[in-house]
Amino acid sequence: MASRKQSGRITREDVARHAGVSTAVVSYVVNEGPRGVAPETAARVRASMRALRYQPNFNARALKRGSNQTIGLILRDSLNPFFTEFYLAIERAAAEQGLRVVVADSHGDPDMEQQLATELSSRQVEGLFLMSTTQSQEQLAGLRDGIVPTVLLDRPAPYPGLSSIGPDAYAGATAAMEHLMAMHHVASVGLIINSGGFGDPDPRRVAWEDGFANAGLAPGPVAVNDWSNLGGYRAAKELLGNGTLPDSLFVASDHQAVGVIRALHEAGIDVARDCPVVSFDGTLSSAYTWPALTSVRQPVEAMARQALELLQDPGASPMHHAFAVELIVRESCGCVLPDGQDRQ
Amino acid sequence: MASRKQSGRITREDVARHAGVSTAVVSYVVNEGPRGVAPETAARVRASMRALRYQPNFNARALKRGSNQTIGLILRDSLNPFFTEFYLAIERAAAEQGLRVVVADSHGDPDMEQQLATELSSRQVEGLFLMSTTQSQEQLAGLRDGIVPTVLLDRPAPYPGLSSIGPDAYAGATAAMEHLMAMHHVASVGLIINSGGFGDPDPRRVAWEDGFANAGLAPGPVAVNDWSNLGGYRAAKELLGNGTLPDSLFVASDHQAVGVIRALHEAGIDVARDCPVVSFDGTLSSAYTWPALTSVRQPVEAMARQALELLQDPGASPMHHAFAVELIVRESCGCVLPDGQDRQ
DNA sequence: GTGAAAGCGCTAACAC
DNA sequence: GTGTTAGCGCTTTCAC
Numbered sequence: 243m244a245s246r247k248q249s250g251r252i253t254r255e256d257v258a259r260h261a262g263v264s265t266a267v268v269s270y271v272v273n274e275g276p277r278g279v280a281p282e283t284a285a286r287v288r289a290s291m292r293a294l295r296y297q298p299n300f301n302a303r304a305l306k307r308g309s310n311q312t313i314g315l316i317l318r319d320s321l322n323p324f325f326t327e328f329y330l331a332i333e334r335a336a337a338e339q340g341l342r343v344v345v346a347d348s349h350g351d352p353d354m355e356q357q358l359a360t361e362l363s364s365r366q367v368e369g370l371f372l373m374s375t376t377q378s379q380e381q382l383a384g385l386r387d388g389i390v391p392t393v394l395l396d397r398p399a400p401y402p403g404l405s406s407i408g409p410d411a412y413a414g415a416t417a418a419m420e421h422l423m424a425m426h427h428v429a430s431v432g433l434i435i436n437s438g439g440f441g442d443p444d445p446r447r448v449a450w451e452d453g454f455a456n457a458g459l460a461p462g463p464v465a466v467n468d469w470s471n472l473g474g475y476r477a478a479k480e481l482l483g484n485g486t487l488p489d490s491l492f493v494a495s496d497h498q499a500v501g502v503i504r505a506l507h508e509a510g511i512d513v514a515r516d517c518p519v520v521s522f523d524g525t526l527s528s529a530y531t532w533p534a535l536t537s538v539r540q541p542v543e544a545m546a547r548q549a550l551e552l553l554q555d556p557g558a559s560p561m562h563h564a565f566a567v568e569l570i571v572r573e574s575c576g577c578v579l580p581d582g583q584d585r586q
Numbered sequence: 587m588a589s590r591k592q593s594g595r596i597t598r599e600d601v602a603r604h605a606g607v608s609t610a611v612v613s614y615v616v617n618e619g620p621r622g623v624a625p626e627t628a629a630r631v632r633a634s635m636r637a638l639r640y641q642p643n644f645n646a647r648a649l650k651r652g653s654n655q656t657i658g659l660i661l662r663d664s665l666n667p668f669f670t671e672f673y674l675a676i677e678r679a680a681a682e683q684g685l686r687v688v689v690a691d692s693h694g695d696p697d698m699e700q701q702l703a704t705e706l707s708s709r710q711v712e713g714l715f716l717m718s719t720t721q722s723q724e725q726l727a728g729l730r731d732g733i734v735p736t737v738l739l740d741r742p743a744p745y746p747g748l749s750s751i752g753p754d755a756y757a758g759a760t761a762a763m764e765h766l767m768a769m770h771h772v773a774s775v776g777l778i779i780n781s782g783g784f785g786d787p788d789p790r791r792v793a794w795e796d797g798f799a800n801a802g803l804a805p806g807p808v809a810v811n812d813w814s815n816l817g818g819y820r821a822a823k824e825l826l827g828n829g830t831l832p833d834s835l836f837v838a839s840d841h842q843a844v845g846v847i848r849a850l851h852e853a854g855i856d857v858a859r860d861c862p863v864v865s866f867d868g869t870l871s872s873a874y875t876w877p878a879l880t881s882v883r884q885p886v887e888a889m890a891r892q893a894l895e896l897l898q899d900p901g902a903s904p905m906h907h908a909f910a911v912e913l914i915v916r917e918s919c920g921c922v923l924p925d926g927q928d929r930q
Numbered sequence: 931g932t933g934a935a936a937g938c939g940c941t942a943a944c945a946c
Numbered sequence: 947g948t949g950t951t952a953g954c955g956c957t958t959t960c961a962c
């Protein structure tokens with residue numbers, strides 16, 4: 243007795259005493275190395291560990307080793323299904339390498355983001371994934387010469403000094419525009435978007451503008467609102483209220499699109515027929531709206547995997563990976579009749 | 587120079603040397619205590635910290651202090667919006683007390699859950715929230731006499747030896763049934779549910795059965811499928827395929843209900859008029875389906891707050907808190923016409 | 931094959 | 947008001 247330390251927790255020393263060995267041996271057993279242990283000794287140690295319900299102290303190990311097999315992920319809005327899917331993809335990719343991921347939500351607040359980055363870094367994470375909300379050079383500068391390797395997620399373009407990945411948003415939005423304009427001979431495409439997405443100007447917006455320029459038309463109406471169901475809903479209501487509802491709509495995120503569809507329904511508009519909608523992200527749930535969303539899908543798994551590689555690449559110089567996106571044609575664009583063929 | 591340790595990181599010692607003070611003083615400055623420091627000294631130290639870009643080592647501090655101001659949360663399915671909302675509520679409540687939340691996803695796998703619990707506990711979290719997927723006594727027994735205080739989340743009833751919180755699912759489901767049977771003079775209510783929710787038997791199912799018993803009717807059809815959009819979709823398809831689609835449907839989760847609604851649409855069924863649907867959870871996004879879901883809302887914020895209190899209550903004996911739920915009447919039950927009045 | 935011991939970076943007595 | 951120092955629990959080199 244009297245061996246329990248301040249925390250009241252069982253330590254490796256308790257186990258050592260119980261098993262009649264040194265603390266080193268316990269370590270060798272726990273870590274299966276770096277030295278061998280006689281089978282009987284190992285068995286005795288293991289028995290003691292079980293008997294005492296020993297749990298290694300993660301912090302002590304991390305302190306000693308200088309690392310903790312963990313990577314940090316800073317999300318900007320956990321409620322957005324796209325981000326949740328992204329998180330899961332990262333978690334999966336990390337698990338394959340025995341890495342754990344710790345998530346935090348900045349709620350889109352740059353200060354919070356900064357604070358979380360610092361905190362995660364002082365938790366000695368191996369690296370940091372940042373689904374950033376800020377594009378300011380100064381803000382991110384801290385990260386660049388921070389101690390932890392950092393990879394920016396969900397970026398449409400390279401960022402000086404930091405590795406990053408993201409969808410080719412311009413190409414995706416262009417595909418959406420072309421689909422709307424060419425396939426549907428639609429002359430006016432409204433845009434529903436918000437700031438704080440892919441930076442300013444947002445490539446989705448630029449592609450949308452260019453779509454008109456190429457067709458020799460003037461841009462359609464824009465409604466800016468939150469990246470949420472409610473935001474999309476409000477944006478659509480705004481267009482509806484204005485009497486400026488265009489022939490069709492490009493919505494910059496699935497999450498907003500759900501609200502848009504809802505608002506259109508309320509106004510008695512048959513989306514597929516009277517106001518084709520194409521959105522961006524290609525989340526799982528975008529297949530379950532009525533009508534199902536035609537959406538530009540981001541290759542979440544591939545992006546997650548690549549992000550992890552960038553993080554682990556030792557001293558490689560910062561680089562950006564742009565990922566090809568894919569237009570998933572479902573019902574909201576009016577191409578296909580709702581028939582449930584597209585369920586996954 | 588030559589002062590950098592293995593990690594290459596700046597330590598408190600580097601700062602001390604740079605500022606010409608002892609390491610203790612640096613600590614006092616960083617922690618604003620427990621001893622005072624002369625203003626000028628403090629300023630000098632702070633300047634040195636900035637100059638060297640010093641970041642305290644979280645692990646070392648946690649090791650020394652025996653705690654790390656962090657609580658662990660084990661979710662069973664991050665893709666389910668209800669859980670995400672719950673997580674956010676917990677994060678918010680925790681933040682108010684300066685606590686950070688570390689989330690992990692067990693993906694509904696009991697072994698994984700166990701493993702994560704152990705791991706989080708060895709990270710010296712102050713406490714653990716477990717959105718458990720297993721009801722087995724043995725499984726949870728480890729937690730009960732584990733080192734970390736643990737609170738079970740999303741439980742419909744007390745669990746021996748562990749504190750827990752959860753909605754009064756039976757009452758909620760009963761309200762749903764009554765609404766469906768009394769208000770709509772509906773004779774048959776189908777149930778869409780899955781296992782692994784509120785235990786076995788699931789109170790929602792029991793309430794559903796009791797609803798019939800009270801009305802002197804035989805239970806309607808049941809379809810069991812995943813707790814997901816797809817699961818709900820498939821369950822509804824199953825009922826549809828059987829030709830056993832009832833007069834109305836009680837769906838045990840919003841997440842499934844989205845898929846159910848979709849399947850009903852595909853079958854050309856006017857949900858509100860021909861097959862009223864009531865679901866469970868009351869997530870934010872349940873207001874954006876078409877028709878909007880009438881759903882039993884769980885008081886997420888209150889539950890999160892209470893869970894935190896239970897965790898922090900020193901040596902209180904384990905107890906269960908059941909939370910009253912509220913039936914949010916929207917459109918899917920057919921009571922209200924879709925008119926957008928119910929947006930939040 | 932096993933053990934002793936030196937730290938990892940930090941906190942907080944305890945001295946001065 | 948400031949400095950010295952003994953650990954927190956663990957890993958691992960180095961002796962034996």
